[in-house]
Amino acid sequence: MTSFIPFNKPHFVGPETRYIEEAVRSGKISGDGMFTRRVHEFYEQTQGFAKALLTTSCTDALELAALLLNIGPGDEVIVPAFTFVSTANAFVLRGAKIVFADSTGLNPNLDVAAVAALLTPRTRAVVPVHYAGIACDLDALLPLAAAHGLAVVEDAAHATDGYHRHRRLGSLGTLGAFSFHETKNVSAGEGGMLVVNDLDYAVRAEILREKGTNRAAFFRGEVDKYNWVDVGSSFLPSDITAAFLWAQLENLAAIQQRRVQLWAQYRAALGPLAAQGVGLPALPDYATNNGHLFYLVCRDLAERTVLLASLRAANILAVFHYQALHRSPYFAARHDGRPLPWADRYSDCLLRLPLFVDLTDAEQQRVISTVLTFYATR
Numbered sequence: 001m002t003s004f005i006p007f008n009k010p011h012f013v014g015p016e017t018r019y020i021e022e023a024v025r026s027g028k029i030s031g032d033g034m035f036t037r038r039v040h041e042f043y044e045q046t047q048g049f050a051k052a053l054l055t056t057s058c059t060d061a062l063e064l065a066a067l068l069l070n071i072g073p074g075d076e077v078i079v080p081a082f083t084f085v086s087t088a089n090a091f092v093l094r095g096a097k098i099v100f101a102d103s104t105g106l107n108p109n110l111d112v113a114a115v116a117a118l119l120t121p122r123t124r125a126v127v128p129v130h131y132a133g134i135a136c137d138l139d140a141l142l143p144l145a146a147a148h149g150l151a152v153v154e155d156a157a158h159a160t161d162g163y164h165r166h167r168r169l170g171s172l173g174t175l176g177a178f179s180f181h182e183t184k185n186v187s188a189g190e191g192g193m194l195v196v197n198d199l200d201y202a203v204r205a206e207i208l209r210e211k212g213t214n215r216a217a218f219f220r221g222e223v224d225k226y227n228w229v230d231v232g233s234s235f236l237p238s239d240i241t242a243a244f245l246w247a248q249l250e251n252l253a254a255i256q257q258r259r260v261q262l263w264a265q266y267r268a269a270l271g272p273l274a275a276q277g278v279g280l281p282a283l284p285d286y287a288t289n290n291g292h293l294f295y296l297v298c299r300d301l302a303e304r305t306v307l308l309a310s311l312r313a314a315n316i317l318a319v320f321h322y323q324a325l326h327r328s329p330y331f332a333a334r335h336d337g338r339p340l341p342w343a344d345r346y347s348d349c350l351l352r353l354p355l356f357v358d359l360t361d362a363e364q365q366r367v368i369s370t371v372l373t374f375y376a377t378r
Contacts, residue, residue: 005367007317010182011357013251019243031236035243042249049171051196053209054242055235058157058179058192062090064235065153065175065194067208068201071096075124080110081326081343083129087155088325100326103342106282107131112140119148129155132281133292135164138172160185161256162290174198180245185259185292186252188245191237208232258357259291262364266294266353269368273375294355301348307374314370323347
């Protein structure tokens with residue numbers, strides 16, 4: 001029997017456990033230890049983000065963003081319908097009304113052209129998702145948001161090392177949120193990060209992240225004691241988590257080189273399927289490819305179902321992705337009834353192929369051959 005090819009396999013670069021041991025020996029394994037500081041410095045000094053704050057997940061980073069923006073009942077937040085539940089749920093938790101926007105026909109990103117018609121006097125924020133690490137159309141979105149006084153919260157969960165016109169994704173909006181889940185390009189198992197690009201929010205972001213206290217300022221010697229000064233929660237990850245992530249970030253270039261290579265090999269081999277009406281990832285001229293994931297858009301749900309079964313019969317695990325949130329059990333009755341056809345299409349037809357650093361060329365060729373054989377018979 002042929003060996004099993006998983007959809008994802010976490011990549012270990014080597015020093016992860018050694019760094020975890022260093023964190024333990026340091027005597028401080030709670031949040032904001034020495035490895036957390038290294039990660040923050042990496043993103044602020046090497047990657048050029050204004051302020052980076054590690055969190056326990058991207059979900060937490062989004063929830064911190066909603067809290068920081070004072071989102072509350074009566075506010076409206078525009079979110080793509082084709083996204084992970086956390087993108088919307090972070091703002092629902094604050095009492096906001098979610099207004100779902102459709103995706104584009106080019107790729108699953110937010111259709112910025114549809115956003116203007118959704119704006120009302122109660123709109124407070126727009127949350128673009130850089131799906132598959134490919135930039136949303138920020139050339140159109142950022143001026144629109146600025147003209148209406150809206151915050152832009154980039155959901156950059158997929159977007160490590162992705163760019164929009166030579167600027168790093170997550171650095172262009174008011175705030176950005178990253179994920180370091182084990183399925184992401186660099187991983188801490190679970191983990192995330194809030195990026196604060198508008199430094200007017202920087203001091204308060206630290207306070208909210210530290211249970212509403214000025215504890216961070218106290219440890220820098222800026223105040224003689226720390227107090228409860230605002231609302232907040234405990235968003236800090238353990239320094240053990242940061243230690244694992246630091247090993248990955250030290251090897252970011254090598255990780256990215258392999259992921260992008262695998263993505264390009266998929267694109268070259270499967271490109272001819274476009275002539276049969278199968279959708280493939282599209283890169284607008286303002287976006288880069290960070291090798292996060294590779295997907296096909298089948299011609300209909302029935303075709304995707306059979307292709308999934310064919311891959312599984314070949315001992316290959318491919319998976320679909322989000323179920324559009326506007327038709328979810330929680331939200332369907334709350335949706336305003338607008339059709340969102342592209343979000344529905346991606347829900348029914350998008351299929352993700354295995355892509356991870358340790359996927360061998362031979363394994364990838366098995367995936368490619370299985371897909372091409374499937375379409376050769378249709």
